[in-house]
Amino acid sequence: MKLDPSFIWTAFVGLLPAIPTTLILTLVSVTCGFVIGTGTALARMYRIPVLAQIASGYVTFIRGTPMLVHLLLIYFSLPLLIDALSAQFDLGWNSAKVPMIAFAFVSFSITAGAYMSEVVRSGLMAIDRGQMEAALSVGMTVPQAIRRIVFPQAVAAALPNLTNSVIGMLHGSTLAFTVSVVDLNAKAQIVASTNWKYFEAYLAAAIIFWGLTIAIERIAAAIERRISLYSRGGVA
Amino acid sequence: MEYGFDITYIFDFIPKLLQVLHLTLAIVAGAIGIGLIVGLLAALPRLYKVPVLQRLSQVYTSFFRGTPILIQLFLFYYGLPELLKLVYIDVTKLPVLFFVIVTFGLNAGATISEIIRAAVTAVDRGQVEAAYSVGMSGYQAFARIVLPQAIAIAVPVFANLVIAMLKETSLAFALGVMELTGKAQTLGTLTRHFMETYIALAIIYLAVSFTLERILLLFERKLQRHMRRDAADAERRWRLWRGRKPMRERSPEVSGKEVPRYEA
Structure with a gap:
């Protein structure tokens, strides 16, 4: 078997329709993950009695096990839960009606949440205590101080890690093929299955992923320049 | 799925896994x-700014950090021969x-080449001058x-990488390797008790990564003992000894971009 350069292009074009799926998987997991992560981080930082323990258990468990295991666990346990619930309350629908991608959304969000909570936590901890105190001393309430003073700075501090998380989730979204979601990776398999030119197909997929990753890095760098304007040194 | 959840399966599956x-x-x-050797070879041209090799090493690092490992696995499996x-x-x-x-x-x-680069750059230049x-x-x-x-600076990041690698090995099942995840899937298919298998699998991964983390932490303390010889150190050792996680201090030079990405 020889390398067929023209098929790389064919595969590339064939893969394009799958890009939105990959991006949506990434976007949903990162967004939901950020919300979960912020909640988790705040619960741990403010040591809210029961929640803090649950939160650290959650983070430890997720960070100690592979993303694939989370996906498989959700994929096999969530239907049982849904069926039990719908039988209990007579909802008239069952797990078969749930689209496959929903399992990927739930599982990836749970995974992202744990990693995001560490990102948010390190971001919040990077902010000097004095900032909070200064905000309180000019009469802001704690939520105001967090929202207006601490959070914007924390986001700036956490941005590099946040970017890493986004890229991690982009790469992690390839796992969706295990629950038969047709993302880029699965599409590469499908494109190649007609003529067995797997190498070419995966090469095309790799190029797309590489491009997406570089694009995310560029965007993040631009945002970082903009967002950390306040902290530049110098006089001008 | 016509079966009930049975916790005994979990205990049954753990030894099998x-x-x-x-x-x-x-x-x-x-x-x-392999990573340590390749990583050092890739880091040196960039540290010493060797003309052409520097570019090559940049492309290598960018590619392997810019594409999902699952894609890389398939790429090598089909392409390397x-x-x-x-x-x-x-x-x-x-x-x-x-x-x-x-x-x-x-x-x-x-990733290791990035870690080495960051760590060497993080050592104060005055140290070399003093030498x-x-x-x-x-x-x-x-x-x-x-x-x-x-090395002392790099070890915490390196520890993260080892743990991340452990979790990424779960992807090897995609090529049909009978490691933990592959085996778990087989067990699940055989018994139709998927949930129990994956719970057992999660427990094993958790235990292994916990153990690895502990070992690497001891290693880290040993290597970094030149950095602090004060009360804080005694406190930290005490926490470590009692099995608590010491408070991780931030090392700005190696944090940020150089932290390996988690995947899988």
């Missing part, structure tokens, strides 16, 4: 071994495990002064 633990650990060890055929080496008879270890190794190499001023040669200054400090 443990039988293939050595495969997972072998992949991790092999990958880290053809690539090596061009130089008349036949690898088609080699076990899949070989391809898995090579791919993970190259992937780890990219020169007491009459050390360039090699001596690097080997005796810079390297020990760089």
Whole structure:
């Protein structure tokens, strides 16, 4: 078997329709993950009695096990839960009606949440205590101080890690093929299955992923320049 | 799914899964071994700014950090035999495990080269100057002064990488390697008790990564003992001894971009 350069292009074009799926998987997991992560981080930082323990258990468990295991666990346990619930309350629908991608959304969000909570936590901890105190001393309430003073700075501090998380989730979204979601990776398999030119197909997929990753890095760098304007040194 | 959840299966599955633990650990060890060599080779041209090699190493790092490891696995599995055929080496008879270890190794190499680069850059330049001023040669200054400090800086990040690698090995199942995840899937299919298998699997991964983390933490403390000899150190050791996680201090030079990405 020889390398067929023209098929790389064919595969590339064939893969394009799958890009939105990959991006949506990434976007949903990162967004939901950020919300979960912020909640988790705040619960741990403010040591809210029961929640803090649950939160650290959650983070430890997720960070100690592979993303694939989370996906498989959700994929096999969530239907049982849904069926039990719908039988209990007579909802008239069952797990078969749930689209496959929903399992990927739930599982990836749970995974992202744990990693995001560490990102948010390190971001919040990077902010000097004095900032909070200064905000309180000019009469802001704690939520105001967090929202207006601490959070914007924390986001700036956490941005590099946040970017890493986004890229991690982009790469992690390839796992969706295990629950038969047709993302880029699965599409590469499908494109190649007609003529067995797997190498070419995966090469095309790799190029797309590489491009997406570089694009995310560029965007993040631009945002970082903009967002950390306040902290530049110098006089001008 | 017509079965009830049965907790006894979990205890039943754990010993069965443990039988293939050595495969997972072998992949991790092999990958880290290859990664250390490749990573050092890739980091040196960029540290010493060697013209062409520097670019090559940049592209290598960017590619392996810019594409999902799952794609890399498939790419190498299908592509490496053809690539090596061009130089008349036949690898088609080699076990899949070989391809898995090579791919993970190259992937780890990219991250390790970044870690090495960040760590060496993080060592204060004055240290080298001081070494020169007491009459050390360039090699001596690097080997005796810079390297020990760089290693101490790099170890926490390296520990993260090892844990991340452990979790990424779960992807090897995609090529049909019978490591922990592959075995779990087989067990699940055989017994139709998927949830119990995956819970058992999660427990094993959790235990292994916890153990690895603990070992690497001890290692880290040992290497970093030159950094702090004060009350805080005693406190930290005490916490460590009691099995608590010491408060991680931030090292701004190596945090940020150089932290390996988690995947899988």
